[in-house]
Amino acid sequence: MTRHLLSSADLSRSEVENILATAESMHDLQRREVKKVPTLRGRTVINFFFEDSTRTRSSFEIAGKWMSADTINLSAKGSSTSKGESLRDTAMTIDAMSVDALVIRHHASGACQQVSQWVRCSVINAGDGTHEHPTQALLDAYTLRSRLGDLDGKHVVIVGDLTHSRVFRSNVITLKTLGARVTVVAPPTLMPSGIATWSASDGFATSWDLDAVLGGDDPVDAVMMLRVQRERMSGGYFPTAREYTVGYGLTRDRLDRLVARNPEVLILHPGPMNRGLEIAPEAADSARSVVLDQVSAGVAVRMAVLYHLLAGNDADTPPREPGRAPDLETTPAVAALPSAAPQPEGVAR
Amino acid sequence: MTRLLVRGARILGGDPADLLVEDGVIREVGAMGAEGTGVEVIDADGLVALPGLVDLHVHLREPGREDAETIATGSAAAAVGGYTAVFAMANTSPVTDTAEAAERVLDLGRAAGLVDVVPVGAVTKGLEGAELAELGLMARSRAQVRVFSDDGRCVHDARLMRRALEYVKAFGGVISQHAQDPRLADATACCHEGELSGRLGLPGWPSVAEETIVARDVMLARHTGSRIHVAHVSTAGTVEVVRWAKAQGIDVTAEVTPHHLALTTDLLAGYDPVYKVNPPLRPQEDVEALRAALADGTIDVVATDHAPHARQDKEHTFVDAAFGMLGLETALAVVSDLMVRPGLLDWADVARVMSTAPARIGGLTGHGRALEPGSPANITLVDPDREVTVDAASSRSRSRNNPWHGRTFRGAVHTTIHRGTVTHSTDTTVMESAS
Numbered sequence: 001m002t003r004h005l006l007s008s009a010d011l012s013r014s015e016v017e018n019i020l021a022t023a024e025s026m027h028d029l030q031r032r033e034v035k036k037v038p039t040l041r042g043r044t045v046i047n048f049f050f051e052d053s054t055r056t057r058s059s060f061e062i063a064g065k066w067m068s069a070d071t072i073n074l075s076a077k078g079s080s081t082s083k084g085e086s087l088r089d090t091a092m093t094i095d096a097m098s099v100d101a102l103v104i105r106h107h108a109s110g111a112c113q114q115v116s117q118w119v120r121c122s123v124i125n126a127g128d129g130t131h132e133h134p135t136q137a138l139l140d141a142y143t144l145r146s147r148l149g150d151l152d153g154k155h156v157v158i159v160g161d162l163t164h165s166r167v168f169r170s171n172v173i174t175l176k177t178l179g180a181r182v183t184v185v186a187p188p189t190l191m192p193s194g195i196a197t198w199s200a201s202d203g204f205a206t207s208w209d210l211d212a213v214l215g216g217d218d219p220v221d222a223v224m225m226l227r228v229q230r231e232r233m234s235g236g237y238f239p240t241a242r243e244y245t246v247g248y249g250l251t252r253d254r255l256d257r258l259v260a261r262n263p264e265v266l267i268l269h270p271g272p273m274n275r276g277l278e279i280a281p282e283a284a285d286s287a288r289s290v291v292l293d294q295v296s297a298g299v300a301v302r303m304a305v306l307y308h309l310l311a312g313n314d315a316d317t318p319p320r321e322p323g324r325a326p327d328l329e330t331t332p333a334v335a336a337l338p339s340a341a342p343q344p345e346g347v348a349r
Numbered sequence: 350m351t352r353l354l355v356r357g358a359r360i361l362g363g364d365p366a367d368l369l370v371e372d373g374v375i376r377e378v379g380a381m382g383a384e385g386t387g388v389e390v391i392d393a394d395g396l397v398a399l400p401g402l403v404d405l406h407v408h409l410r411e412p413g414r415e416d417a418e419t420i421a422t423g424s425a426a427a428a429v430g431g432y433t434a435v436f437a438m439a440n441t442s443p444v445t446d447t448a449e450a451a452e453r454v455l456d457l458g459r460a461a462g463l464v465d466v467v468p469v470g471a472v473t474k475g476l477e478g479a480e481l482a483e484l485g486l487m488a489r490s491r492a493q494v495r496v497f498s499d500d501g502r503c504v505h506d507a508r509l510m511r512r513a514l515e516y517v518k519a520f521g522g523v524i525s526q527h528a529q530d531p532r533l534a535d536a537t538a539c540c541h542e543g544e545l546s547g548r549l550g551l552p553g554w555p556s557v558a559e560e561t562i563v564a565r566d567v568m569l570a571r572h573t574g575s576r577i578h579v580a581h582v583s584t585a586g587t588v589e590v591v592r593w594a595k596a597q598g599i600d601v602t603a604e605v606t607p608h609h610l611a612l613t614t615d616l617l618a619g620y621d622p623v624y625k626v627n628p629p630l631r632p633q634e635d636v637e638a639l640r641a642a643l644a645d646g647t648i649d650v651v652a653t654d655h656a657p658h659a660r661q662d663k664e665h666t667f668v669d670a671a672f673g674m675l676g677l678e679t680a681l682a683v684v685s686d687l688m689v690r691p692g693l694l695d696w697a698d699v700a701r702v703m704s705t706a707p708a709r710i711g712g713l714t715g716h717g718r719a720l721e722p723g724s725p726a727n728i729t730l731v732d733p734d735r736e737v738t739v740d741a742a743s744s745r746s747r748s749r750n751n752p753w754h755g756r757t758f759r760g761a762v763h764t765t766i767h768r769g770t771v772t773h774s775t776d777t778t779v780m781e782s783a784s
Contacts, residue, residue: 087666108669109549109550113620114620114621129550131549166550169548193547193555194542194543194544195544197544
């Protein structure tokens, strides 16, 4: 793993598995009464969000705080970069404050990759335009693995606005990295350009027909519904919300058919959901839905990413205070953590 | 009386000959004896002599963005690139859409005195695409504007385009169209639409956004009996349309930039805005079709679309960064390396596509002339064997958005002679004595 996490393609299978293993330890920590560990004490993590976000920003913020990093949230929404400060100046200004990591959410594809070339700190992509969202793919993989086990050969279907989805772009990479089979479904107008050659070279399937995929010969282990923005209608991507739902929504009827074929099928959604558009409330709230598990996994996965980027191979972490438990830095192998301290029972996930 | 003797240059790559220049005009061509006194001598042994290069498409940013380029710095870059005339596009601030604005560009070019700076007039007022600019007054002005373009924007309205094509016939004008349907390539589009744009999550321009406009415009040119020039052709489909139109006898000409001949869309994988340009870099198939079309004459002209930008306008995210790249200083080297060395063009062809044809399309009588007695002494000497490695920092342009930095080309401009005066030479002794 490099200094940065910019794209899901930066991670090999073993690196993904390492992060997910660490995330399991972190997830155990979430169930404790005292959630704070000193692992990143003295480190500074800036969450720089050029675009609105509730869950991703709070998830990164909690992850940093639970690891004792100094986390600072900056928001630059609405600042017109074309008229104001250049992206390079903004990035170098933050970097000059000697921060350790810069978590960036940006409305422009490639922004994190560009920033990474100008700064000394680690850069973590928290979603760049319609490009990628690698920690989302990791938390989705974490959620899937916690229910399905090894993802080798598992069939995951991703449905929705693929053109504008960074969740799709990162997920298709990470899922393939972990050996899953992926089918992506969208109307032709919401398929990214070049999808035919892209899917062929990267080894995933595409379809315009959701029912054919869900009812096909290849049983479905999980369905990931992507958010469809209503403003896409004005761009002429599809005629009406009603028509979209009939063609590509996870309706109650489709849910029933899915569960009838595979009672263990999982329903994912990165949020925020448009209930009634791409996902019926019955599907969102069904026993097969793991939407809240995804959110919960988000904190653990982001802790794991921060750990691997900032503390993983670094001997320069602050010394442990005796008697203060739990302490992640006692063992580089964080996976050993669950046995390191008694876990309170009955703490809600 | 200033006299200049160019010794032993291979005219258009042919046999060596001497050229005697007096008072800005070529007086004699052939084998000459001792030069006598008061004659400046350029040893052109091994060099190829071309008529001074003419660029139909540059952006000099003055007036308005003198921090990115001025007519003087752009002229200096042009001289380094072997150019003796450049057509300055109208998308300045204010726009070149009046006779006064055109004359101002002309005068600033004369003051700089390194190349003939020929203003291009806007087709529509303020490049707004709504009303015709004063095309006739610009044509009648001292600047004698003949090329009109809203470059940077497409003249999208079909009726307006038809009227413009008809109107400029009265004074032998030509419309240079930036072919790009704004409804197919919206305001956020920033790269070629294809697999890479899909992967990178960048909004793309489909090739068809260019091709449909070119198809429409050649039919309008046929209908009006007028001339149409297609600026910076970037796709194989456009080449097909232009080839078909020429076969029909439609009066269409087309240009290609060095970067569209050489660079491909996969350079965008790192989101480096230096490669952001309009029209966008295309895939290898298009690049090959463009080279073939330039070789077979379907494409008439190499034009640089030299587009300097201040550093801060490029240091943004890819979608927010400005469009355009430098080209004046490197064009001949790129054409030499990519077209001449593989045998796709010979030096007579280079003279055609980089001097004669652009001068003819732009209505310049003093440029693109055969190197023979009586012609104005606009001469470019090329060293076909010299290797040059491009260094962005050493550019005479005021800007540094140079996509060629670090690349090595074989074939380089040695000396540029503009109206009998040496305006550039890699031989410093010549420059010193000339100044």
